[in-house]
Amino acid sequence: TKIVFLPGDGVGPEVIGAAEAVLAKVSEQEGFSYAAEHHAFGGAAIDSHGDPFPTETRAACLAADAVILGAVGGPKWAGGSVRPEQGLLAMRSELGTFANLRPATIMPGLEALSPLRPERVTGCDLLIVRELTGGLYFGDREEGSEAALDTCRYSRDEVERIARIAFDAARGRRGKLTSVDKANVLATSRLWRSVVDDMATDYPDVTLDHMLVDAAAMRLVSAPTDFDVILTENLFGDILSDQASAVAGSIGLAPSASLGSGKGGIFEPIHGSAPDIAGQGKANPVGTILSLAMALRHSLDQEAAAVRIETAVSKALADGHGTFDLGCSDSTKEMTAAICERL
Amino acid sequence: TKIVFLPGDGVGPEVIGAAEAVLAKVSEQEGFSYAAEHHAFGGAAIDSHGDPFPTETRAACLAADAVILGAVGGPKWAGGSVRPEQGLLAMRSELGTFANLRPATIMPGLEALSPLRPERVTGCDLLIVRELTGGLYFGDREEGSEAALDTCRYSRDEVERIARIAFDAARGRRGKLTSVDKANVLATSRLWRSVVDDMATDYPDVTLDHMLVDAAAMRLVSAPTDFDVILTENLFGDILSDQASAVAGSIGLAPSASLGSGKGGIFEPIHGSAPDIAGQGKANPVGTILSLAMALRHSLDQEAAAVRIETAVSKALADGHGTFDLGCSDSTKEMTAAICERL
Numbered sequence: 001t002k003i004v005f006l007p008g009d010g011v012g013p014e015v016i017g018a019a020e021a022v023l024a025k026v027s028e029q030e031g032f033s034y035a036a037e038h039h040a041f042g043g044a045a046i047d048s049h050g051d052p053f054p055t056e057t058r059a060a061c062l063a064a065d066a067v068i069l070g071a072v073g074g075p076k077w078a079g080g081s082v083r084p085e086q087g088l089l090a091m092r093s094e095l096g097t098f099a100n101l102r103p104a105t106i107m108p109g110l111e112a113l114s115p116l117r118p119e120r121v122t123g124c125d126l127l128i129v130r131e132l133t134g135g136l137y138f139g140d141r142e143e144g145s146e147a148a149l150d151t152c153r154y155s156r157d158e159v160e161r162i163a164r165i166a167f168d169a170a171r172g173r174r175g176k177l178t179s180v181d182k183a184n185v186l187a188t189s190r191l192w193r194s195v196v197d198d199m200a201t202d203y204p205d206v207t208l209d210h211m212l213v214d215a216a217a218m219r220l221v222s223a224p225t226d227f228d229v230i231l232t233e234n235l236f237g238d239i240l241s242d243q244a245s246a247v248a249g250s251i252g253l254a255p256s257a258s259l260g261s262g263k264g265g266i267f268e269p270i271h272g273s274a275p276d277i278a279g280q281g282k283a284n285p286v287g288t289i290l291s292l293a294m295a296l297r298h299s300l301d302q303e304a305a306a307v308r309i310e311t312a313v314s315k316a317l318a319d320g321h322g323t324f325d326l327g328c329s330d331s332t333k334e335m336t337a338a339i340c341e342r343l
Numbered sequence: 344t345k346i347v348f349l350p351g352d353g354v355g356p357e358v359i360g361a362a363e364a365v366l367a368k369v370s371e372q373e374g375f376s377y378a379a380e381h382h383a384f385g386g387a388a389i390d391s392h393g394d395p396f397p398t399e400t401r402a403a404c405l406a407a408d409a410v411i412l413g414a415v416g417g418p419k420w421a422g423g424s425v426r427p428e429q430g431l432l433a434m435r436s437e438l439g440t441f442a443n444l445r446p447a448t449i450m451p452g453l454e455a456l457s458p459l460r461p462e463r464v465t466g467c468d469l470l471i472v473r474e475l476t477g478g479l480y481f482g483d484r485e486e487g488s489e490a491a492l493d494t495c496r497y498s499r500d501e502v503e504r505i506a507r508i509a510f511d512a513a514r515g516r517r518g519k520l521t522s523v524d525k526a527n528v529l530a531t532s533r534l535w536r537s538v539v540d541d542m543a544t545d546y547p548d549v550t551l552d553h554m555l556v557d558a559a560a561m562r563l564v565s566a567p568t569d570f571d572v573i574l575t576e577n578l579f580g581d582i583l584s585d586q587a588s589a590v591a592g593s594i595g596l597a598p599s600a601s602l603g604s605g606k607g608g609i610f611e612p613i614h615g616s617a618p619d620i621a622g623q624g625k626a627n628p629v630g631t632i633l634s635l636a637m638a639l640r641h642s643l644d645q646e647a648a649a650v651r652i653e654t655a656v657s658k659a660l661a662d663g664h665g666t667f668d669l670g671c672s673d674s675t676k677e678m679t680a681a682i683c684e685r686l
């Protein structure tokens with residue numbers, strides 16, 4: 001089992017360090033072994049290799065059973081002609097990880113973390129299935145200082161393969177699928193909606209509805225418990241998943257898994273590189289630690305280890321542990337230690 | 344003074360009726376006169392004229408001092424080759440209303456309407472300035488059942504004119520402007536950001552910052568009081584303004600103004616046609632009534648009448664009046680009467 005760690009930028013190295021500590025302990029407890037590698041990625045790789053996704057990093061990722069990523073980006077590279085985010089998009093595309101799973105769950109007893117009133121958010125347990133290798137992120141562009149252009153293209157096949165993941169996920173959960181688009185304006189959304197409708201006949205046990213993205217953004221605030229699985233395209237998924245993680249408490253807690261047709265995948269917290277707090281030991285490691293749990297479940301066949309981690313995280317939080325984004329005072333290391341103790 | 348009412352679809356006629364009742368009373372109180380016209384628009388106009396924005400409606404709108412719109416759209420027309428929303432987009436474009444102002448305010452004493460905890464939302468008073476006649480809404484498209492394409496184009500001029508509105512608005516408020524984009528991915532966002540940066544030197548009294556749209560969606564939930572004026576492009580503005588109105592209490596309360604370079608404008612509630620409750624007397628008329636107040640302020644030179652309406656709405660809500668979306672039991676007519684009594 002080969003696991004590639006890509007610390008990346010900002011708080012990335014700190015949260016990756018936390019995930020490694022958890023993996024070391026849980027692998028011992030569950031009795032499995034693995035080989036870990038570290039590679040340059042993002043802004044750090046621009047600095048060291050002039051390329052945010054260097055050839056050796058690419059080769060390592062393609063050979064890995066799972067890639068665990070910290071975060072990329074920062075003001076240092078924002079103005080440059082090569083940007084850290086290009087490395088992330090290239091990696092997603094070249095590893096073929098078209099399905100991005102972003103759960104947003106309120107852990108029982110932790111309702112106080114949410115900015116929403118407890119009666120609105122208690123029981124919230126939703127999964128956003130975001131298309132990750134198409135749409136505006138990968139369309140042709142024209143850069144310019146007088147005019148600029150982005151294009152958004154989707155094909156039937158691209159919609160079908162991500163919709164299948166979402167229908168299957170809904171089947172394994174509460175059987176409810178909400179497909180989010182902007183079909184009253186966009187051609188790609190009308191295609192999206194019709195493909196999803198065509199597939200619904202294969203899933204008579206799943207209740208499908210369609211929602212416009214503006215209405216979805218509204219309901220995620222006013223009634224987040226209404227959702228089970230949300231299926232949407234790349235950019236809408238980017239926006240709604242950050243919003244959903246804030247609804248569930250803190251973006252610092254939210255994990256994600258990016259999967260393709262094979263077993264491998266990319267696992268990363270939803271939060272960004274947070275350059276303002278980088279190197280200060282303040283970063284919340286939970287999003288990355290829960291992403292590691294998703295890696296163990298989806299790519300590494302270690303369901304027991306995944307559950308062990310998730311349980312330990314819930315316990316640590318329930319015991320009042322937390323980093324400063326949660327209004328608590330643990331450092332990244334203290335929080336990680338609190339989780340490791342409870343594994 | 345010529346005011347054109349476009350009831351449109353779903354709950355549109357009900358909420359427009361409410362605005363007319365308020366206008367009749369307030370015009371008497373403030374001693375001004377006006378001529379009101381009603382025209383077919385949206386799905387209703389597809390049914391009657393085969394066109395969501397018929398020639399006579401277009402001529403009336405172009406000659407009007409203000410257009411007050413109910414809502415458009417509904418499942419009846421969703422599958423058709425001509426859609427109600429095309430009328431709305433054509434109207435916005437032909438009237439040149441490139442600036443869409445969407446305030447989201449918690450009225451003092453009405454914190455209980457918000458799904459957020461009072462300590463998170465008390466004092467929330469933000470204004471979204473949304474570009475309304477460019478971007479993905481007006482790009483070239485390719486429809487298709489195997490593949491589809493949308494394009495997003497922005498020019499320097501388009502960004503400049505909307506940014507000027509936002510800078511000026513910030514100057515007249517708390518002096519803080521947050522420009523929202525996705526500059527780490529989109530070429531149009533990088534153009535957007537550089538144009539806004541160039542203009543900042545003209546506004547040394549305004550504090551400008553840039554935020555990625557995913558981060559903005561997160562902060563609108565976790566810390567909505569951090570914002571003063573938000574400037575953004577068409578689609579991001581659509582999503583964030585619905586989200587912000589939900590944060591502030593109910594989308595049923597939220598008004599909007601769409602302005603161009605002249606005095607006229609289009610004024611409409613943020614909510615949609617809500618076909619599920621149409622004709623039942625359940626619609627919240629407040630969004631439309633507050634949109635009328637914006638029309639009186641921005642296009643009709645009746646600031647006193649605008650303030651009178653806003654004060655009456657606050658009083659009615661503070662006295663416990665409200666429609667079912669607010670957890671209250673007033674019908675549309677009862678709510679309207681409660682506001683009229685307090686004018």
Ligand SMILES: CC(C)[C@H](C(=O)O)[C@@H](O)C(=O)O
Nearest residue numbers: 072073085088238527528557
């Ligand atoms: C860093 C950025 C390009 C990325 C995205 O927009 O996909 C991030 O926001 C995410 O959601 O993983």
Ligand SMILES: CC(C)[C@H](C(=O)O)[C@@H](O)C(=O)O
Nearest residue numbers: 184185214415416428431581
């Ligand atoms: C009806 C629809 C086309 C419209 C939009 O997306 O602009 C609406 O959602 C709005 O925000 O006014």
